[in-house]
Amino acid sequence: MVSVAMRNETGVKVRKGVLFLCCGPSGVGKTSLGRRLREDYKKLVLSVSYTTRGMREGEQNGVDYHFVDEAEFMKMRDAGEFAEWAHVHGNYYATPRSEIVDAWQRGEDVFFDIDYQGAKQLQDAFPEECVSVLVIPPGLDVLEERLRSRSTDSDEVIERRLKAARYELMQYEVFDYLVCNDDFEVASGELENIYLASLQRTGVMEPRLKAMLGLDDA
Numbered sequence: 001m002v003s004v005a006m007r008n009e010t011g012v013k014v015r016k017g018v019l020f021l022c023c024g025p026s027g028v029g030k031t032s033l034g035r036r037l038r039e040d041y042k043k044l045v046l047s048v049s050y051t052t053r054g055m056r057e058g059e060q061n062g063v064d065y066h067f068v069d070e071a072e073f074m075k076m077r078d079a080g081e082f083a084e085w086a087h088v089h090g091n092y093y094a095t096p097r098s099e100i101v102d103a104w105q106r107g108e109d110v111f112f113d114i115d116y117q118g119a120k121q122l123q124d125a126f127p128e129e130c131v132s133v134l135v136i137p138p139g140l141d142v143l144e145e146r147l148r149s150r151s152t153d154s155d156e157v158i159e160r161r162l163k164a165a166r167y168e169l170m171q172y173e174v175f176d177y178l179v180c181n182d183d184f185e186v187a188s189g190e191l192e193n194i195y196l197a198s199l200q201r202t203g204v205m206e207p208r209l210k211a212m213l214g215l216d217d218a
């Protein structure tokens, strides 16, 4: 294990929480599944991403996303403020480093609604802490139906997202787990099981055991 203790500014050791990466095509239900999981586990907090896409009805700046223009996004990217970033469906998205560091300082785990490119980058950067789940639909026809009934996007956007969905599902090998969202309650239970098991992973529990054994990291 390569887990290195993290300390806050006063030198007190803090727990490095789980980075729970939840991916899946638009319309598959990962946002609702994530919301349910976070309602049940308050120590799991949502990472609020930066995006260049326009705000949708009902969304709030700073709650759903930090909405910025491309110039601001690139400025932050070039200043190294992002733990990962990607171009998805014609817009830029990124996870600020501060979301991870601040949550760890507070002893929390972090939930990411993220695409597979971002998941890969976070897995490379934090191999011990990441657990990744790809939420899949029961069928591509069901996904299309869900996207159309959601009707937040134009026909053209829906067509683009369906094409992207197939490609995204083909990236399944990036992920530790696959959850099929056919029945919401069943999928929700499966996601919960994965989260609970991830809390007991050796890399996550290691600092606690090392402290007990007096094998503290320097």
Ligand code: 5GP
Residues within 6 Å of the ligand: 023, 024, 025, 026, 049, 050, 053, 084, 085, 086, 088, 089, 093, 094, 095, 113, 114, 115, 116, 117, 118, 119
């Ligand atoms: P939407 O625009 O529908 O909110 O999200 C579009 C896609 O961008 C989704 O697949 C979502 O998971 C992904 N996404 C949202 N935030 C981030 C992020 O911070 N980084 C990456 N790489 N993808 C993100």
